[in-house]
Amino acid sequence: MDIKHYNQKPKRNAKFIKAPNLIKAKVGIGGLSDAIIDRAQKLLESQTEDFRPLGEIYLKQMKAGIDKATALGKPTDSEEMIALILFPCVQLKANGGMFNYPLVTRIAERFVQFMEVVDRLDNETLEIATAFYTTIKIVLASQIKGDGGEQGEALVNELNNACMRYFDKHKDNLHPRER
Amino acid sequence: MSYNFQNLQVLLVEDNKPMLNLIKTVLLSFGVGNVITSLNGEDGFREFCLFNPDLVITDWMMSPGNGLELTHSIRNHPKSPNKFAPIILMTGFSEKRRVLNARDKGITEFIVKPFNARDLYRRMHKIIESPRDFVEAPEYFGPDRRRKRKDEYTGENRRITDKDKVSQINITEIDLI
Numbered sequence: 001m002d003i004k005h006y007n008q009k010p011k012r013n014a015k016f017i018k019a020p021n022l023i024k025a026k027v028g029i030g031g032l033s034d035a036i037i038d039r040a041q042k043l044l045e046s047q048t049e050d051f052r053p054l055g056e057i058y059l060k061q062m063k064a065g066i067d068k069a070t071a072l073g074k075p076t077d078s079e080e081m082i083a084l085i086l087f088p089c090v091q092l093k094a095n096g097g098m099f100n101y102p103l104v105t106r107i108a109e110r111f112v113q114f115m116e117v118v119d120r121l122d123n124e125t126l127e128i129a130t131a132f133y134t135t136i137k138i139v140l141a142s143q144i145k146g147d148g149g150e151q152g153e154a155l156v157n158e159l160n161n162a163c164m165r166y167f168d169k170h171k172d173n174l175h176p177r178e179r
Numbered sequence: 180m181s182y183n184f185q186n187l188q189v190l191l192v193e194d195n196k197p198m199l200n201l202i203k204t205v206l207l208s209f210g211v212g213n214v215i216t217s218l219n220g221e222d223g224f225r226e227f228c229l230f231n232p233d234l235v236i237t238d239w240m241m242s243p244g245n246g247l248e249l250t251h252s253i254r255n256h257p258k259s260p261n262k263f264a265p266i267i268l269m270t271g272f273s274e275k276r277r278v279l280n281a282r283d284k285g286i287t288e289f290i291v292k293p294f295n296a297r298d299l300y301r302r303m304h305k306i307i308e309s310p311r312d313f314v315e316a317p318e319y320f321g322p323d324r325r326r327k328r329k330d331e332y333t334g335e336n337r338r339i340t341d342k343d344k345v346s347q348i349n350i351t352e353i354d355l356i
Contacts, residue, residue, distance in 0.1 A: 013316060013317060014315065014316040014319075015314070015316070016313070016314060016315075016323070017263075017312060017313040017315060018312055019310060019311075019312065020263065021310045023187065023234060023306065026233060027183055027184055027186075027307060028180070028182055029182070030182055032181060032182055032209060032210075032300055036181075036209060036210070037209075037296050037297050037300050040204075040205045040209060040300075041295055043296075044204075047201055049197045049200075051197075054195065054197060090270075091240070093271045093292075093293075094270065094271030094292035094293060095271075096293070097292070098198060098201060098294075099197065099201075102293075112271070112272075116274050
């Protein structure tokens with residue numbers, strides 16, 4: 001007699017717990033007014049911290065990653081190697097827009113998306129990485145705050161097109177999870 | 180009537196000092212009474228144990244101790260004073276697999292950088308007004324990872340047990356219920 005079904009372990013063994021809502025008890029009701037949120041937003045926008053020294057640190061880390069991958073002299077799918085280039089760029093994307101450099105965020109975001117889907121680093125991906133690196137470096141050095149206007153748009157489009165051309169040519173380099 | 184954040188204690192963990200100061204400024208302008216700061220996950224957990232804050236806002240990529248490691252400690256460490264503490268994870272990543280990875284480590288809310296004041300407020304509001312149940316399972320402890328609620332369905336109710344439907348069905352159908 002087949003008793004496998006009868007003997008199988010329970011599939012769910014999770015307990016649900018109602019957590020005490022301590023914050024609600026402390027803050028009361030009603031939310032925050034638009035005036036308070038707008039004032040906070042104005043403080044965000046009016047901060048005068050110079051992003052360039054921090055941006056330079058991330059750029060330096062990104063360049064070190066590109067150089068290390070280039071020095072290998074062969075393609076690599078090492079997650080650590082990809083992270084050496086990707087992670088500083090994620091920081092540029094995250095911080096640029098918070099410190100009045102939304103164009104840095106926009107360019108870095110394109111590169112993050114590119115790096116998230118490539119399977120391995122080869123000569124051409126490293127060339128694309130260098131193009132992004134150089135462009136962000138120029139944006140910071142030229143202190144292009146805001147979206148960069150038409151020039152900014154053209155830069156982003158050009159870099160985006162380079163990524164698209166790469167994938168047209170190297171469909172095999174899409175990470176398996178993206179295929 | 181509006182929220183009074185004066186008695187609220189928030190632990191803010193961020194290794195980038197300008198960013199730390201910026202977010203602290205936003206929280207203070209929301210009226211948060213006490214913002215404790217820390218520069219990495221390991222120190223962050225020490226502060227968490229010391230102050231038992233009402234809310235934790237943490238960056239992801241830090242060392243020693245990143246935001247997910249901090250979350251794991253808060254949820255699972257025997258010394259954690261409040262395993263249910265709400266945690267907002269800030270990060271530049273927005274790819275789905277990264278978000279799911281963070282969710283599976285027990286974070287409460289996820290906020291993608293760069294963000295604005297309203298984005299941050301929305302996450303706090305959600306934590307205050309729509310707290311999620313916690314799940315305790317052999318391989319996971321943290322907020323319920325299922326976001327969708329049963330009452331989110333907006334289509335037609337077609338079950339004969341649905342209240343409105345019962346009035347429309349005939350006696351034979353009622354016999355079958």
